[in-house]
Amino acid sequence: MGLSDLAAGLEVTESQQERGVATVDTTDADLAERLAPFGEKLPCAPGEAATVLERYAEGASVGVAAHTAGVAPVTAAKTLHLLGESVSPLGPTGRDIVRDWIAGSLSRSEALELTRVGQTEFALATYVETHDPIEEACAAVEGVLAADRLTDESPLADATGDATDLL
Numbered sequence: 050m051g052l053s054d055l056a057a058g059l060e061v062t063e064s065q066q067e068r069g070v071a072t073v074d075t076t077d078a079d080l081a082e083r084l085a086p087f088g089e090k091l092p093c094a095p096g097e098a099a100t101v102l103e104r105y106a107e108g109a110s111v112g113v114a115a116h117t118a119g120v121a122p123v124t125a126a127k128t129l130h131l132l133g134e135s136v137s138p139l140g141p142t143g144r145d146i147v148r149d150w151i152a153g154s155l156s157r158s159e160a161l162e163l164t165r166v167g168q169t170e171f172a173l174a175t176y177v178e179t180h181d182p183i184e185e186a187c188a189a190v191e192g193v194l195a196a197d198r199l200t201d202e203s204p205l206a207d208a209t210g211d212a213t214d215l216l
Contacts, residue, residue, distance in 0.1 A: 083189040090183055092127045093120045101125045102132060106193050111136065123173055130177050133187035134194055137177045138170040147174045 080099035088095045097118040104114035105125075115125035126136045137144060143164045150160035161171055 080190065080193065084186065087183055087186040087189070090186070091131060092124050093118070098128045098132070101128050102190060102193055105129060105134070123169060126173055127176055127180075131180065131183050131186060132190055132194075133182045137174055138166060139164060139174045143174065144178060147171070147178050151175070151178060 080102060081096045084091065084095035084098050084102075091098050093101070097120050100118035101114045101120065104117045105111065109117070111126050111129065112122045115122040118125065120128075130136050139147065143166070146155065146160050146163045149155045150157060155163070161168075164171060164174070166174070
């Protein structure tokens with residue numbers, strides 16, 4: 050089969066019909082503007098949430114990001130959780146213990162003893178287990194947390210290629 054056989058029956062048109070899903074491009078909006086519709090669901094103002102997210106994405110700790118934004122570290126952690134970041138202070142077993150406490154299978158003192166964390170960490174773990182991330186907000190900030198994760202200082206930096214490697 051030759052190229053002429055493959056091209057048989059093809060037509061050239063002057064216009065093309067767009068048959069896709071309508072999308073909204075919010076890349077021109079800054080992070081605070083993208084978070085504004087979720088202001089009532091976030092534990093801090095959209096501007097503060099944007100600052101927390103930006104600083105955390107740059108590699109700052111939750112505490113430093115919180116200090117920069119002028120919010121409490123627990124508030125920053127709650128914000129990051131609602132925006133899709135994993136910030137639970139507990140591992141899988143600890144999260145199971147918190148779920149058991151929420152279900153009423155354990156007393157609070159038993160759960161605290163079994164998790165071996167302080168009151169603040171336990172409260173944050175409880176918040177994480179009882180509040181799901183806001184899917185629309187996660188979509189609005191998609192890529193912010195993933196950006197610049199593999200820097201030159203990263204142990205995986207030499208294992209990842211550059212976009213121009215394939216050209």
